[in-house]
Amino acid sequence: MSLLIQDSRPQAVLALGDGTTFIGRSIGAPGKVIAEVVFNTAMTGYQEILTDPSYTGQIVNLTYPHIGNVGVNSEDVESSRVYASGLVIEALSPVVSNFRAQSSLSDYLKASGVVGISDIDNRALTQIIRDNGAQSGCILVAANGSLTQEEIDEAVDSAKSYGGMVGQDLAQKVTTDKPYDWTEGTWQFNNKDGSTSYNHPELPLHIVAYDFGIKTNILRLLADQGMKVTVVPAKTSPEDALKYNPDGIFFSNGPGDPEPCTYAIEAARVFLKKKIPFFGICLGHQILGLALGGKTVKMKCGHHGANHPVVDLENKRVYITSQNHGFAVDADSLPSNVKVTHKSLFDGSLQGIEVTDTPAFSFQGHPEASPGPQDIRPLFQKFGQMVREYAANKQAQQG
Numbered sequence: 001m002s003l004l005i006q007d008s009r010p011q012a013v014l015a016l017g018d019g020t021t022f023i024g025r026s027i028g029a030p031g032k033v034i035a036e037v038v039f040n041t042a043m044t045g046y047q048e049i050l051t052d053p054s055y056t057g058q059i060v061n062l063t064y065p066h067i068g069n070v071g072v073n074s075e076d077v078e079s080s081r082v083y084a085s086g087l088v089i090e091a092l093s094p095v096v097s098n099f100r101a102q103s104s105l106s107d108y109l110k111a112s113g114v115v116g117i118s119d120i121d122n123r124a125l126t127q128i129i130r131d132n133g134a135q136s137g138c139i140l141v142a143a144n145g146s147l148t149q150e151e152i153d154e155a156v157d158s159a160k161s162y163g164g165m166v167g168q169d170l171a172q173k174v175t176t177d178k179p180y181d182w183t184e185g186t187w188q189f190n191n192k193d194g195s196t197s198y199n200h201p202e203l204p205l206h207i208v209a210y211d212f213g214i215k216t217n218i219l220r221l222l223a224d225q226g227m228k229v230t231v232v233p234a235k236t237s238p239e240d241a242l243k244y245n246p247d248g249i250f251f252s253n254g255p256g257d258p259e260p261c262t263y264a265i266e267a268a269r270v271f272l273k274k275k276i277p278f279f280g281i282c283l284g285h286q287i288l289g290l291a292l293g294g295k296t297v298k299m300k301c302g303h304h305g306a307n308h309p310v311v312d313l314e315n316k317r318v319y320i321t322s323q324n325h326g327f328a329v330d331a332d333s334l335p336s337n338v339k340v341t342h343k344s345l346f347d348g349s350l351q352g353i354e355v356t357d358t359p360a361f362s363f364q365g366h367p368e369a370s371p372g373p374q375d376i377r378p379l380f381q382k383f384g385q386m387v388r389e390y391a392a393n394k395q396a397q398q399g
């Protein structure tokens with residue numbers, strides 16, 4: 001598809017809690033949104049970013065300066081809808097030109113009811129966030145095409161009224177209503193005919209995945225390991241989860257502060273006691289840290305991007321990883337049965353842990369890499385191996 005976008009877009013303002021305002025043009029739905037403003041340094045993958053449920057309650061400022069050139073399609077999504085509260089970019093591509101494109105980014109935002117702003121100095125915005133930390137913000141689209149002073153003042157007041165991300169349990173807002181099974185693996189693109197083929201692997205294993213805002217590519221990579229995945233709501237009791245007789249437990253990524261998710265922290269403690277294989281990603285990693293007795297902290301400047309170096313402390317290998325988090329587990333707060341396996345080479349923060357007396361581990365970044373480099377995908381194989389061993393032992397004991 002190739003189309004030229006007409007530029008008759010209404011004005012919009014992005015206001016920050018410190019009173020800074022950026023005037024630009026609307027690229028999405030009309031209206032106004034108030035949320036936390038973060039920046040993401042990924043060069044590609046805006047559709048995966050927008051549909052990542054972990055961005056609930058956040059306005060994403062993409063630092064890559066030119067966005068929208070490949071449009072959007074129905075396959076490059078990480079969930080069923082756009083979850084980011086708003087989008088900030090510098091330049092919207094006037095052309096959508098990609099053989100997979102089905103629509104433009106702008107139409108997609110409008111259809112999703114999500115506001116966005118372009119034509120602002122997003123480097124200046126990024127520097128404010130870098131120097132002062134994640135900001136409270138408001139995007140407001142001019143009701144009649146041009147902004148009035150009242151509208152600009154309203155945006156500033158709204159940004160100032162935002163209460164911050166700390167203490168917000170957003171996982172229970174985005175989780176599934178009821179359990180469902182996932183069986184489909186990853187997909188390949190066939191260059192010859194432009195079609196897509198999905199893996200349908202054999203699924204001899206069965207795990208339960210807690211959905212705190214799970215990304216679809218996580219489910220696909222778990223299925224690739226031979227696991228049927230029963231996805232359950234965030235507040236499922238461990239007793240109910242264990243009724244599925246699972247060979248492993250997975251705790252997903254998700255939005256908000258991990259600390260108020262006490263139901264999940266308590267559930268993780270039960271699974272640790274049962275010594276059932278456990279893998280957590282991002283929010284799931286933070287919940288594991290809390291369940292082990294550790295503490296989580298709000299980072300000044302979170303990690304959001306697809307180019308973050310992380311070192312494996314055992315073999316000293318450096319992986320380029322995909323990241324999306326604003327909280328982190330404090331390494332010093334962890335007990336002696338926890339081994340720190342990975343650290344960020346940007347700021348030294350904790351990236352991975354392993355429990356030494358039960359088969360449990362977790363990673364702060366995104367090994368499912370959607371978008372992002374696939375360096376650290378082997379963590380799924382590691383979980384697959386743990387689950388296979390557990391299932392084999394279980395069978396041997398039963399047989």
Ligand SMILES: NC(=O)CC[C@H](N)C(=O)O
Nearest residue numbers: 253254282283325326327
């Ligand atoms: N991607 C995630 O799971 C994010 C975890 C958590 N909401 C954070 O911001 O740190």
